[in-house]
Amino acid sequence: MKKSRQIFPKWANHVPMIVGLSLFSLLSFVVFVFWYWFSPKHLNVGYQPEQPIPFSHRLHAGELGLDCRYCHTQVQKAGHSNIPATETCMNCHSVIKTDSPHIKKLHESYANDEPIPWVRIHSLPDYTYFNHSRHVNSGISCVSCHGRVDQMEVVRQVEPLSMGWCLDCHRKPEKHLRPVEFVTKLDWHPKEDQLTLGKRLKKKYDIQPKEYCSTCHR
């Protein structure tokens, strides 16, 4: 007999709550996505491209125990740590494993003076100027940024290399400082507590990491 005057059904009363909550959660999720998953930590860490020659750091640096500086000769002199010239490889591989197809590539490269197109793994934005020599000579080990390369069959990126990550160490260098002579010993561990050692070395080497912009940006 009575016709309903209601415009909306009963369940409509729950809609606003649902909509509101879902909007809120969506928004916070988006922020989270950018802040967390789009950060270098997730974009760059684990980057492990295939190299033209499957050079094994585990074999050379790890098992054979070559010092990093045998190949990366300029790491202490220059801001840029060089990739070795084919010539360097030839020091040994002119005689060792000469029959392997990969070593043949080396020989070609050496013979007709064509560079080997290695794929870059660790790279900073171009407006960021990182100086290897400053860090290595101040007792920051390769391992702090590159990880245990001596255990990597194929090298991959282990640290985010993001600005925040840099700042973290620039604010607390003692977490990473070690005696300069051990910077290339990736498996080295301090006898004492790292922080006490770090504090001592910080004084000894007079380490004052800067945070102002032109330290890295020009």
Added chain:
Amino acid sequence: MSSLEDLSEEEKRKKPMLKKRFYRSQSDLSNDESSGRFKEREFQEGAAFLDAPVSRRTFLKLMGATAALAGASGCSFNFRKPVQTIYPYAKRSEYDVADQSLYFATSMALGEDVVGVLAKSYEGRPIKIEGNPSHSQSLGATGIFQQSSLLDLYDPDRQKNVSYLGKYRSKEDFSAWLKGVSTEHFATQGEGLCILTEAQTSPTFYRLMKRFQLKFPKAKVFSYEPINNDNRLRGIYSVTGRWYQPDYFYDKARLIVSLDSDFLGLESGSLLATKRFANGRDPEKTQNKLSRMYVCEPQLTVTGSKADHRLAIKGLRVEYFLYVLVAKLLDARVVTLPSTLVKQVRRLAFSYEKEVDIDFLRALVEDILKYRKQVLFVAGPRQPEQVHALLYLLNKQLSSRTLHRYRSHAYQQFSFVTESNVTSIRNFAAHLKTGVVDTFLCLGGDPVYQAPSDVDVVGALKFVKNKVHVTLHENDTSTHCDWVVPRSHYLESWGDLKASDGSSSVVQPVIRPLYDSLSDNECMSLLVSSYSDGYRLLRATWRQFSNKQWRSCLHNGVLSVPSSDEWGVSFSDRGCLKALSKVKLFKRNQYMEIGFVSSFLYDGRFSNNGWLQELPDSISKLTWDNAALIGVETASKFSLKSGDVVTLRVKDRDIDIPVFVLPGHVSDSITLSLGYGRRVAGRVGERKGFDVYPMIRTDDFYFAEKATLIKTGDVYPFASTQEHGSMEDRPFYRQANLSHYIKHPEFAKEMVEVENLQSLWKEREFTDGNQWGMVIDLARCTGCSVCTIACQAENNIPIVGKEEVLNGREMHWIRVDRYFEGEGESATAVHQPVACLHCETAPCEQVCPVAATVHGEEGTNDMVYNRCVGTRYCADNCPAKVRRFNYFDYHQRNPQAQSKDRVHFFDYLKEPDPTIQLQFNPNVTVRMRGVMEKCSFCIQRIMKGKSDAGNDQRDILDGEVQTACQQACPAEAISFGNILDKNSEVFKKKDLHRDYHILNELHLKARVSYSASITNPNSHLAHKKESAAHG
């Protein structure tokens, strides 16, 4: 030949830069890669953008585009960092420490001017030119031409390969052909062989030239430089009978009298002159015994603006002024001349006596008497021979021999050298017209464009069968030649040069020739014998050196030191008399004269050089244009204002050119600067400005008389970087004359009207480490503007083009402010370089909403491009207005930009030409559009110094870190260093009484301060200057 083994050794040494073509850098830094073509890409789309050429810029751009999507910096569309490929050397080479620049000593010739330079090579490509401290003409300084020569090397508009009638030919084809030419002419002793060359100063060249002339006695050689020192050379010859080149010691003189000479400006030897002059004007170095300078000149020059007393006088009357002066000196019995000469001089003087500004003259004579033996007379190259002849006599009698010395011209035995350029070019055309010439070789230059209008080069060339032009750029001449051969740039060729002081320096390549080019020497070698490369030729010339010596020569860049002084002994009055007798009696009628001057494009050879095109002229502050400079009086007489186009007519020839009204320019006189308005130059230089060569004739080569001027009614827009000439009585440029300074040493600090603001809070104090600061000494600065160019080269500063300069958007980080003092033709100007002041309480910093400009702990005001969003608030709040905003991406808008393969939608359509990219300094970010930029105190150099010092655990030494502007400055006006270090030069400078800060009342606590300029006017004339002093 003896140098074979060390040749190979040389080859090895050069390997990194000689090995491959320029576009495949040897570097193992991927951001030096200039082409993506070798890369294999892991992610096809959007990948590998980082090894695109100016990756820094592309990166910023991509960041910009993607940043909007990605909250985190530095991730690209494919959520992975794009693939970059690293190219290590295959074979190790010496000196290949990555990102450690190498310096190679070489030297650059410009006309007869030779300057030794150090080329900074990064990864095998020269990226900066510095002065060579061990070269006598440079002493570490460079001029605008040396600095910007780098851009010419990389100019993509250069002649790239040999072409015959516009068709491609290989270098070998040409060599073979030329070989043939020389053999067939050998029979005829070179009959019909003709060479026209630019001024040559290379010993090797002349060694080959000697052999050439022996082999082809009948061959004709001519030499032409529109800007030259003929009159000086010939004037002195006329009285000494020797081809002497003078060398003046402005630092030792107490009184300098310059007659229409811009020896601080664009004249040859200006670097050395500037350094010496500045030393003579330095209150500390001279213990307040400053030199005093009188200048007589028609148009205001930097020399004139440094003068204590300046007489604006028409160029053609300067000599009459000299006669009057000499007459006065004769009366005063301080000079003695042979009676015949005396009679002639008095006769000429008499006609002008009434015209001359009497108290100027009186003061001058008085000072000459006062400073006997310490007076130096110098006349400009535009003044006729007799003037130089007389000056030679005056200098000999009025100044001690320590003030000036003369050296015989190294190549006086070659007739085409001693013959004046005007005669040479005239004879050249005449000789061609006789039709005997069948093969004509033009080494550099552009006679078609540069020859006087009454010399019909084009017509003459029609008589010649084979025409060869060896040239850096294609130009008018090469369009009339059938063989066009690329000429090697000095940075890519071997050679040697002999400076006017007799010292020889080496020219060594810093990069393998970019194109199939030949050096002049190599061309000559083709003619005289078989082809041999520049290095062999050079080594042969200097075979006396052992390899060890040779290596040290290459290291120092100097082959032989200045030859011992020669002191002109005999002199004949006949020569001078002959010259003087030619002088016409001065007529009183008021004719309009036109004077021709060199410009920042020199004689036009730099017209395709964007840096020089955009460098504001020292006085007019014009860019991208030349103009008919006229005085204020002339302007009102013809009711003209700047930009009005007029028709200039002298005798039968005329041009249309806009006038630019300039205070300090004498009335009834027009100044035209050469080098503009080229029809064929390149994408940058073509049809910029106005070609004034048509106004030059062989008979009025430096000045043209009886010019008429008709207003056409058209108006032409001038892009001047400083519209406002007056200082509005604001104390920015502070100067006082010596007496005032001695009475009130603190005058500069006392010149501030407004009380200093006080701070409401406790400010940060910068008390430890290196606190960088700079002092610019206005007493030394001449306003030559080389700092601007040096900065531009160091910091990847783009050119913006005339339109954008008109919009007021020029990008120079350090500008040279020019303020006029005084009225009308007697006005003069002061120059003040202004860069970022690096205020400790920087107004720019607090207004930036994103903290893109903040302060470094070492007192530098840092600009962080990748944080900048471009609100321009900082620029608005900067009281010195030194901040520059990238309204567009100027690198992509450069006329030489080329289309690029775009990585993403927001990427740019164009990018700079690959060769231009080779010039970029990899240690400075290439800014994208929409970001602010400004002087950074060359932060990249500071950081280099810090890391070097840090690596060997020491403090930075004073002078270890030099800013680009400081290093280039020939006047040593800029000092930079740690202001906390009591022993540093900059500390001493800041300690001076005359040290002051501009805008100090704003409590900026600026790190850049100025040393007030001190002038030394004649007390009787002083009051004139006095009024201006507090301008």
Added chain:
Amino acid sequence: MSKTRHLSSKLYGVVAEFDTATDLLQAAKKVREEGYVSFETYSPFPIHGMDDAMKLKPSIMGWITFLGGSIGLIGGFSFQSWAQAIAYPYIISGKPFFSYPAFVPVTFELMVLFSAFAAVFGMFILNGLPKYHHPVFESKLMEHVNSHSFVLVVEAVDAKFQLDEVKTFLQGLDPKEIDVIGDAND
């Protein structure tokens, strides 16, 4: 819309429409005096004195807003101080890192913003809005309540509620019309 559910909807209350605001006010007074508590008046505009007539407690909106404001104030200021002086202190014009005067404007704005949020959303929450489906919409007397009619509803949940009594009582207040929301038979 499905009729059936509404046809068998339980009793909600008795609706009476009045001519004017004045009548409604008087009616409300009387209803309250009669002892009814859970009744409600509906009008196109707030009527002065109605709160007293219905003996309502004063609104607590003020406190909610104050709370929101305080959150904005304290949160805003402390965030700025943290960001500028602790998280990443950089040298700006040589000023102290903790330069509180500079933080005032943003702090103020955030205070206003948060208290505004509190005031608006607090109000909606207190009023249980949005509530798109409500029994009173069933009554035709409600049709013009937002335009020009004045309505009083005595709700069934009231302890004292007896359908017939209420009906007769309301009749006594001389309303324009009376209506019952929901089915009478329970």
Added chain:
Amino acid sequence: MGDTSVNYDLQRHPLVEGGPDLKTVSDVISQPVEVKPPTWWLISIVGSISILTLLLSMVGYLVWEGVGVWGLNNPVGWGFAIVNFVFWVGIGHAGTLISAILFLFRQKWRTSINRFAEAMTIFAVICAGLFPGIHIGRVWVAYYLFPIPNSMWLWPNFKSPLLWDVFAVSTYFTVSLLFWFVGLVPDLAMLRDRSTTKIRKVLYGIFALGWRGANRHWQHYERSYLLLAALATPLVLSVHSIVSFDFAVSQLPGWHTTIFPPYFVAGAIFSGFAMVVTLMVIARELFGLKHIMTLHHLECMNKIILATGMMVGYAYAMEFFMAWYSGNEYEAFAFVNRAFGPYYWAYWIMVSCNVLSPQFFWFKKLRRSIPFMFVISIFVNIGMWFERFVITVTSLHRDFMPSSWGYYKPTFVDVCTFIGSFGLFFTLFLLFLKFLPMIAVFEIKGVMPQANPHAHDGEGHVKN
């Protein structure tokens, strides 16, 4: 509907003339929303949308090419964009001011115009917000301006006035929007109930949030509205003060002035009221609401225009005095240069429009003449735009160092963007007129005699 002899309790002017009953008021105000749009509306919406597209194309061009397409140069880093921003923000002040301050002062006559004015506020602030957004060099990194956590560990610089501005304007917009919406809810409910078609019922229903005019709701509602008004009032004042900080906190002669905050606020009210008058005069003609937006209301606003106009005039004078009195040569020059420098024309346009033209409102006749007040209000709007131009550009183009003095010429992009922003404004406004009640119906009813429940019999007790 017999006796309509309304007794006006203590009010000189009837707020609603002709004494209609509640229903009529509802009908009249709802009518524009319910009937199909008149032709003039269709014409003008088409016009304003086409102008809006002009704006959009200009913005697109700007973002693609770079800020260089504007006439900005080295000394003058801020031009039209900032001028327009301050101009629109200023206009955006009247609305909230009328609603809030007049509400607190119990100025009942506000009821007829507050909805209207608030809408204007919101749309003006939208236009204003556009400009700072697009004037930055790299639009795509604008998010740097907000404190968003990021892997760079960087936060914006809270010492910068520009950042204060970001917060001020966004807060102002949000609060104004809430204020406006809260006011709308009961009227939307009315429209919902009046709706005849299902679709309208649902749409209005959604936004009416199921409002049913219950007294318990009214109780909280009024409280909350009062609080909002109390908050909005200092907000209005703070926003334009902070906008003025953009200039006052810098150290540029002509910007660095302590008088700016009050001066800017006065200017904002001035321009805002002028804009309201402009729009109202048109609207009341078109919608035949003369008896609701009465001449009396307009007169009140003209009085305020006169008052604020004189405040602004005082500020102009005081600036000059201070410039001279400070004895600071740069200050002094900056102001002389304003009046007699290359931009003298802008300055004198400003003075004549802002200071002289309102003076006519001393005369009651003119104050109450519709065409006259329309013209004056337009003048004031022009004048206030030029005030911002004078402050921004003439201070910048000649500051401390004569060597870097310059001259700013707007390009066609500058001009078209400015014009385009009106397209945006009017598009939004026309949509508002069509789909929402342009007058706060329940508030009008609240001030009608029928709303007074304490009227005893015989004292104008109206029966419906």
